[in-house]
Amino acid sequence: MREINLREALGEAIAEEMERDPAVFIIGEDVGKMGGLMGEIGGLYDKYGAEKVRDTPLSEAAILGAAIGAAITGLRPIARMRFCDFMGIAWDEVLNQMTKMRYMFGGKIKVPLTMDALSGAGRRSAAQHSQSLEGMFMCIPGLKIVLPSNARDAKGLLKTAIRDDNPVLFLEHKRLMWGGPKSEVPDGEYTVPFGQAEIKREGSDVTVVATAYMVHRALDAAEKLQQEKDISLEIVDPRTIVPFDKETVLNSVKKTGRLVVFTEECATGSFAGQVAAIVADEGFDYLDAPIKRVNAPDTPVPYGIILEDFWMPDENQLIKAINEITS
Amino acid sequence: MPVAKEKLLDLYRTMVRIRRFEERVSEEFAAGNIPGSVHVYIGEEAVATGAIAHLRKDDYIMSTHRGHGHLVAKGGKMNLMMAELFAKQTGYCLGKGGSMHIADLDIGMLGAAGIVGSGIPIATGAGLSARIRGTDQVTICFFGDGASNIGRFHEGINMASIWKLPVIFLCENNLWAVSVPTSTSLAIQDIADRGVAYGIPGVVVDGQDVMAVYEAVGEAVTRAKKGEGPTLVEAKTYRYRGHFEGDAGTYRPREEIEKWLARDPINIFREQLTKTQMLTEKQVAEIDKEALEEVAKAVQFAKESPFPKPEETLDNVYA
Structure with a gap:
């Protein structure tokens, strides 16, 4: 068994799902050449190009809105929101669009959309980059919420999220992303199911x-x-x-x-x-x-x-x- | 480019069908048969009709809270629409959405946006999806003058423009955002001028003239399909009724309403067609009769349909 940290687990999960399913693509800020704020998805831009690893303008509402539009027309976007605190800029997309569409359209639409964002304190980042907002998101029926605590879970849960036909918010804690503890992960393909403590x-x-x-x-x-x-x-x-x-x-x-x-x-x-x-x-x-x-x-x-x-x-x-x- | 006679008659028929549907919706609302709010499209029929006439079944539209006209023009089924308005189990959304939330993916209708402006980035996403999947589908995104002042207008159109996505942003400028006129909410005359900020064409068109809309959107669709990116089309139009049924619209000056009533899009087109012998009085009567029959059948279907069972409330939250 290999030992990796949560940051590496996240990169592996996204890379494997993009390889497995051509409908998966990435949209967000700094996802391209930079490969994410910590280089966690480094290499994907070189492999898939700007078409499927889409660096965006600073437009959180359009990132999530476009991800919704893509999700309901046959793709599986991964919208990378950087910090969960920033999701306030795209609150309507979460509150009134992605989580309501299936219900208000009578179950005739699927929104297979994964959002991931940094969460949590401990990085001396102050009030706008440190919150844990899962309680607020939890109040919105239609959203699934993942809070992994180690690399093994994170990898398997993120793969499940990308394959899920609903909007999923995947929150990665900063203390686990920046030099966090390593854990053993299986070498081959595996997923971790939702709803199993x-x-x-x-x-x-x-x-x-x-x-x-x-x-x-x-x-x-x-x-x-x-x-x-x-x-x-x-x-x-x-x-x-x-x-x-x-x-x-x-x-x-x-x-x-x-x-x-x-x-x-x-x-x-x-x-x-x-x-x-x-x-x-x-x-x-x-x-x-x-x-x-x-x-x-x-x-x-x-x-x-x-x-x-x-x-x-x-x-x-x-x-x-x-x-x-x-x- | 000359347009085939059959196409012209189709356009006329679609406008009449929308008008008759909406008139009946207004009546049924007044009679208490529609429990929730409805925003009817009367007066704006030329916009949806002229624009959507360019689309294939698998092309997309993003609609608005005033969306019945878009759906009829895209090929929506009146009986399922009316049943949804009546909150019946047989409606488009099983009685869960109502007037402001109807989608029909089988005909490329991505949904009506109940929150003003929310459809703009979603339409950008549909355009992005067509690009990534390698299809030649185009998306028409309808929104109003009010939405043009929402931040997502900027974010969504900018994103579509930088990526040259096949999306037509069609602003139905009916001069009023509920009770606030564009004269106090816009510092410019034409919303189309904002296209400059995104490096895309901004075109103003007479929204009461279906052929003018048809031509302008035709150019925008061609541009989109060639990979040259989005166009911002602004159709100047007017809603003949209040913002919602039950709104008397007393904030609007009488002279303004009369000026626009005199430019009824259906009358304008009928005169054009009869003058050029494309349409006879007999055909006018027939088209009207057929539309009324279709609407009557839809109402009958809605009335005879069952309501959902209370416990159906719990279904359809997750896929």
Whole structure:
């Protein structure tokens, strides 16, 4: 098995899908000679040329609008939006066009469109380049949302996204893209299905539902708690938040009786809140303690190291929450 | 270039069919049979008719909230349209879309855009798709004067122009964005002038004269098919009724309305055709009768069709 990081996984998935299906093409800013902000799709421009690796003007609405037009007429665009924060410029395309067409046209249209964008804090990039907006996107029926935490998942999930007949938002966390941890990936062809959570660490005392970069912090916390206090965490990574595999989460809570939802979002209107609501609604009898959420404060993301580190949810906050419900 | 007589009669027939359909929609709305908002195309028939006459079945159109005329001209089925307006299960969108959201991919109708201006970049994408797939399909993107002030007008046309995509941007300038006149929303007389900013031709055409529209769009289609890129065509036209059914349109001066009523596109074309003996009084009556019958059948179909079951609400979110 090879070991690669999430950035390399993303490039491999796109390259393989373009090779497999001539309907796949790339549209976005800096996708051409630059090969993406981190060179993650380097080589594709040389291979496929400007026709299928389309550098665009700074026109987010037209990038997504054109991707929609192409998707409904037989192609499978990958619209690269750079930072998820920039998607506000093309909000109508997400809110009222791609996610509504199939429904309002009575199921007679397919919109096979993949959008990918950087997400998350930790790069000292301040309020307009650091957000985790999955909670906001989650409120739009018709959209699927992928939040990978490692390279193996990312590659398989992105391939599934490109083959899906619906709009998919694929969010890659910056801390995993810039020199993030490597993980083993199979050599050959594989995909990872949507709507299947993965238990990243088995445990018996507390279920921790974590997404993206927070999965790594949860794993660190689990190691520490196991050694220092003999508390066993079960880390559940949903991998896709729409569709959401609530069964795996409920089964885990049934086993542990305790739940902490650990995500890097402002708490209000978050995916974490949705998970807590589902478990309160459908798994109340399993619970031996209140559900805890460990998220970011309801503020914009600050710039400098001291402020941003305070803003990001970390192992200590997670451990504190776990102590509260296990003591 | 001379146009064959049969083609001229087709154009006339299409305009009459749109008019009769819309008149009946207006009546049925007033009678309470159409639950949601409708924007009728009366007064603007020459634009859709003259433009779409150049398209094949597999060419694309992107329509607007005032889209019934575009769909009829592209070959849409009146019974499915009327059933959709009546919110019936048999409608184009199973009763889920209504007047502002009808698509029919089988005839290249990519959908009506309920959000003003949203269709412009989508049409650019349809043009891009034809390019990448290596077909000679063209796309006509309809939008209004209001949409020309939306940011996506700029983004979408610029993108189509730099890539020389086969898209015709057809602005139906009916002088009013709901209650706001172009005289207060535009600093220029002609929206077509904006073509200069994108390095593409901008053409002004009399939107009440179907042959003028036919000619202008014909040139734009030829240019698009030759790979020379998009054209911005501005048709000066007028909606004879309010913005939506139920809007009395009192913000518009009486003299202005009368001036445009005197230039009814169907009357203008009928006079042209009868004067040149292309059309007889008998044919006029026949075409009218056929259109009324087609519309009556559509209404009957809509009335006799079942409503969707409540739980159908949950279907068709994902493919």
